[in-house]
Amino acid sequence: MKKVEITDDTGNKIKVDIKKFKEHLDEYHLNGSSIHEENGHYFTVDQKFRNKINSLYEQE
Numbered sequence: 368m369k370k371v372e373i374t375d376d377t378g379n380k381i382k383v384d385i386k387k388f389k390e391h392l393d394e395y396h397l398n399g400s401s402i403h404e405e406n407g408h409y410f411t412v413d414q415k416f417r418n419k420i421n422s423l424y425e426q427e
Contacts, residue, residue, distance in 0.1 A: 369427045373420075375408035389424045392417060 370382045383405060396403055396412040403410045410416060 371423050373410075373423070375405075376411055377409070379408060381405065381408045385420070385424050385427055389420050392420060 368384050369386065371385045372380050372382050373388075374380050388405070392403070392412060395401075396417070398414075400411065400413040403412050
């Protein structure tokens with residue numbers, strides 16, 4: 368389990384398990400634009416955000 372730090376929509380940083388986070392995005396936020404909530408933090412999931420998460424995942 369690799370935790371990485373990402374920034375939510377309000378600029379707050381949160382640590383997430385990158386594998387689980389990416390798996391969730393791939394299952395529920397695969398395309399288009401949507402909002403993801405994680406422990407009270409909100410993220411706008413669009414292609415730019417998915418690319419960022421994919422990059423962090425590949426660095427694992």
